[in-house]
Amino acid sequence: MSVQQTGPARGEDSPATVRTHALTKRFRHQTAVDAVDLEVPVGAVYGFLGPNGSGKTTTIRMLLGLISATSGEIEVLGEPMPDGAARTLRRVGALVEGPAFHPYLSGRANLARLDSADPHSDARSAPARIDAALDRVGLLPAATKRFRAYSLGMRQRLAIANALLVPRDLLVLDEPTNGLDPQGTREVRNLVGELAADGTTVLVSSHLLSEVDQMCSHVGVMFEGRLITQGRLDQIHAGTAQTVRVETDRVGDAATTLRELGLTDVHLAGGHVTAQLGEVEVAKIVPALVDAYVPVLGFAVQRPSLEDVFVSLTGEGFDVSG
Incomplete structure (x- = not known):
């Protein structure tokens, strides 16, 4: 099968929060990500879609500097990666497999623990920032409840709250609705919409097509390590026969x-x-x-x-x- 990548032409004049060129990652003899040209427009909710094993999480890890690329170029918030990581990553919030929360600490105490580990955080403003993040994800009433008593949806929202402890220009969410019940899924979907309305660019990786269809303004489709199409969601729909x-x-x-x-x-x-x-x-x-x-x-x-x-x-x- 031959699959051709489509999508917007790469150009410095088009504002993009994330841009890659020929991004490739090989593990020995396996090519996990194959020459991907990703372009996430400023202010978009970009659905990074594909089956499990298609290369989505590997791509995200390269964007965040968690693993190195075999070849290709990465630009995040106008900075080359990984060289610009120190300047860029403080403006990026990420949920990639979730942080490790302590089961016997409350939601508020867990966030305080994680915030104190951030060398760029301001301890004086921590209480206000933590409560603001909890309120943003609807967990302020449960701030004193132990993490072990949280539902799966509440745990996902707490992970997102951790990514929002400081203002972010880009939020990267890897499978944020994975394992959630319908109510938890709706909560995360509504939260993503609110964040985007406030000007945050959101990159959402998912294998759930129906969720991407409801949540996102743009989409990129991965298959067997390749980006086979990307663009505005309405334009991609229009390209298929009605x-x-x-x-x-x-x-x-x-x-x-x-x-x-x-x-x-x-x-x-x-x-x-x-x-x-x-x-x-x-x-x-x-x-x-x-x-x-x-x-x-x-x-x-x-x-x-x-x-x-x-x-x-x-x-x-x-x-x-x-």
Whole structure:
């Protein structure tokens, strides 16, 4: 299978919080990340999407200077990495497999412990900053509760609070909803939206397509170590054929009319017809059906899901629910 990378052209004039060029990581004879040109626009919620093992976490570790690249270039917040790490990383909050919290300390005490380990933190402002971070993630009422009593969703939110102890220009979240129940997932999704609204660029790594579809403004899709597409989410959806569904009791006549209009891949089923829209104007379809005396009992244009996009690019699917 040959997969071509697509996405915005690289250029110094386009503002980007994160930019890589030909980023590659090899482990002995295995290439985990293969010549990735990543571009995360300023202010975006960028969904870094792909199946487990596709190279997402390895890429993130290189961006944060946790492991070195085999080759390629990395730029974060306008600074080359890893050379600019000392200037850059204090402006970056990250949740990568989560910090190690002490089970018998409260949420507030855990954050105080982690904050004191940061050489750049101000001890005088720590209490106010810690409570502000807890409030931001909705944990202030549970600040004195021991970590061991926190639910999984609360633990994830505490990890995000740790990343927000000081103002951040970039927040990197690796699988932030992994293992969460629907309520915890909604909480994290809403928090990401609030952070982005306040001007923080958020890079969210996930293998959950439905979450990325609801949460993100931009997306990059990894597959077998390669970035196979990236760009605005609406543009990526638009690049995949849309499906028209017509509900009628005259499916044969409806199918004929749709074909005459130029729709393709027409399929008949009991009570409805589906077809690929292609270049046909949506506004022309219902009038044409009415003119052909086809009763239209229901009509919808179905946007392709991210799963459809992934399958169209790779010919394969992956676990969409986790």
